[in-house]
Amino acid sequence: xxxxxxxxxxxxxxPELLKIAVRKFNSFxxxxxxxxxxxxxxxxxxxxxxxxxxRGGNYHAGHYYPSTExxxxxxxxxxxxxxxxxxxxxxxxxxxxxxxxIKKYGIEEVERLDxxxxxxxxxxxxxxxxxIEIIEKYKK
Ligand SMILES: [Zn+2]
Numbered sequence: 434x435x436x437x438x439x440x441x442x443x444x445x446x447x448p449e450l451l452k453i454a455v456r457k458f459n460s461f462x463x464x465x466x467x468x469x470x471x472x473x474x475x476x477x478x479x480x481x482x483x484x485x486x487x488r489g490g491n492y493h494a495g496h497y498y499p500s501t502e503x504x505x506x507x508x509x510x511x512x513x514x515x516x517x518x519x520x521x522x523x524x525x526x527x528x529x530x531x532x533x534x535i536k537k538y539g540i541e542e543v544e545r546l547d548x549x550x551x552x553x554x555x556x557x558x559x560x561x562x563x564x565i566e567i568i569e570k571y572k573k
Contacts, residue, residue, distance in 0.1 A: 434566055442565050450564035457571040458507050459494035466514030467492065475513035475533040476526035495520040497530050497546065503553035507567050510538050510546055 442450060463486075466472055472492050473480045484490045495515025498505045505511045513533070519526035534543045 434562065434569065438569055439562070439565060442561070442568070445561075447559055447561050447564065450561055450568065451559055454507065454564045454567040454571075457568055459512070461571045462494040462509070462512045463492060463514060465509075472514045472516075474516040474519055475537065476515055476519040476523070476529040478529075478533060479516060481516055489517075491517040493517055493520040495525055495530070497525070497527070497534060498550045499525060500550065500553065503550070503557050504563075505546070505550060505553060508546065508549065510534070510542055513537070 445453070463472075466475075467483060469483075471480055471482055475495065481491060483492045486492060493515050494512050496506065497511050497513070500506070513530075515525070515530075519529070531543065534546075
């Protein structure tokens, strides 16, 4: 990370940086997991036509481990394209989500994610440099 990049964000507080990072990262996940017109939900495995993409619509970036206070929030395996029904109404549809994760990444990656979750539970604090790195990584 360059001094210039750090200075660029000097007017933002940590909560503001967190908001920007979430927006950039979720946008990256949604682009990654669809072909522009259709997506397959990580949990229910339905392939759906995207409705109202720009406003969230039926296509979300859904977290397996929902913790907002850990780096899993920005873990590319922990967050995947998910339908609004599973994400909102079924609270992530976690049992099916796990099956979908194993299918997509393999059991070893999923178990690595379990370990990370256990580690992050021991107190976590956002710092601005981590957040700036995330924003810069996902801004395109
Ligand atoms: Zn679904």
